[in-house]
Amino acid sequence: MSDKTIDLDRSVHDLCRDHPRLKTTMANLGFDEITKPGRLQTMGRMMTIPKGCKVKGIDLDLVVNRLRNEGFEVIGAGVEPVAKPVAAPLSDGPVAGAADATAAAATPAAGAAQSVPVASTPEERQRILQHMLAQLSGGASVDEVKDVFKANFQDVDATEIAQAEQALINGGVPVEEVQRLCDVHATLFDGHVACAPSAKAEPSDVPGHPVWSFRQENRAFERLLADSVRPDTERADQLADGSQSPELAAALTSDIERLQKVSVHYKRKEELVFPFLERHGVHGPSKVMWGKDDEVRAGLATALSLAQGACQSPTASNLQSVARELASAADALESMITKEEQILLPLALEKLNAREWQRVHDDSDEYGFVLIDQPPAWRPSMMELAEAAVQEADLAGAGAADGTAGGVASAGSSGATGGGSVAAATGSAADHAMASEDSKVHLSTGSFTAAELEAVLNTIPLDITFVDKDDKTRYFSHGETRAFPRPMSCLGRDVYDCHPPKSQAMVRQVFDDFRSGARDSYEFWIHRGDAFLYIRYFAVRDSEGNYLGALETTQDVAPIQELEGDNRRGADIRREERERRETHGAHEERGATSRPSM
Incomplete structure (x- = not known):
């Protein structure tokens, strides 16, 4: 054996x-x-x-x-030898998987036409998706399943596709497997998904609406691909053996660095839109698309590494290696544009109400925008806000009536915190007082007003995030030294869902170890640009050792590493750093206005 x-x-x-x-x-x-x-x-x-x-x-x-x-x-028992699946007709019952499908389908005789199964209900289409996944996992190519896919999914709307994928995930199908279907969508739909605009789609045409901003960025990336990236990769392919081109090496490097800005676009999608979809019970897109976003990021990072080497030795061979990796990453980025436009954004327009879109809009500045000018301010109408409030109240009432949590609360919304808590702008702190600036938070060694406590927490030169014992994000500080954006929508959300799929297993391990008592801390350090980030997790326990939650702190320790000698007179490093950032930002802004717009 x-x-x-x-x-x-x-x-x-x-x-x-x-x-x-x-x-x-x-x-x-x-x-x-x-x-x-x-x-x-x-x-x-x-x-x-x-x-x-x-x-x-x-x-x-x-x-x-x-x-x-x-x-x-x-x-072992019941395992068939490895065999490459072929297309199978739709059965009346649930699809058992690749082995059953292969056994049920006979290879068509030479010259015989193979019938394509066509489902008539969403349940049957879901079984076809599962069948296709089994085929792809068993080694079948996209070409072998595309006819079945087109016949069953070319004219269905975005909601049903997302629901079918989510049902597969809920049934235990690994997210990585469902991501295979995500690629099939973009390849086969080619703009044919039925996403007819409805009344709910109209706000996206208003400048400043979050969907309008997402689409403006997508158009800018499409122009960048068409006007610069594709021509430069073609130039590299046409280089003669033995030739060199420092100019092309610089151009390819610039292309990659501009494409890498898509990470800002992805972050807004992942950390602002996905949480609201999840609150509406739609988990599939966040689990599948986040993984595909990471593939784009990884492809561009690999391309940049190759490009940096090519700048040192700009030979035809090196430049063509860069071009191949860049072209592959560009294809993946372009494919994600299709998925956003045809699946995600129509689904989000259907599910999110005006109050939720306002929260997405308000938090977007935390991340910024790429390849476009700052979008104009946008606010939903009073009528739209009123309709959203009524809808949320109805959902909350329905949840209370049947004993469930009910409702789709607007993340980070203001109001009474309940449970004797004092609300801060970015979370709440437990106490026996109502939420107001004059409320006192009494601790064992002193007391604060709520306003004082929040100011103190924001002054500490650390990013601070608190996750409660149920793994819900409850608070984050909002000072000047933030290393990572923190949107209000993360409050009340499972901490695991605030991380990319590839990181969730590690995050789960941290909190499981804290809860079980196996560990009391975890420490990580990573380089990001000029920053050297020191990230620490601490188990928070009461005086009797009961687990209350976890504290995450993040600090850029690069300036600390540079300290030398003694300083007994006192330096205002914090103000100097703030002024340096403001000066640097002004230079960047002037540079941005001098560059041609995309």
């Missing part, structure tokens, strides 16, 4: 003991419990992978295909 063999008849505990990286793979596939303290040592000894799939409702064939893709040999 190979040392990379996964025997499905063995316990999960024994398999993870023999293959330690299997634990991470299983967690990513939807078996979250495997990471919780004690679960693997107890339940894992009695559970096999097939039993776990049955309990969780996860397709065993998808799990097997994932393991095979990671280089494992999978054996």
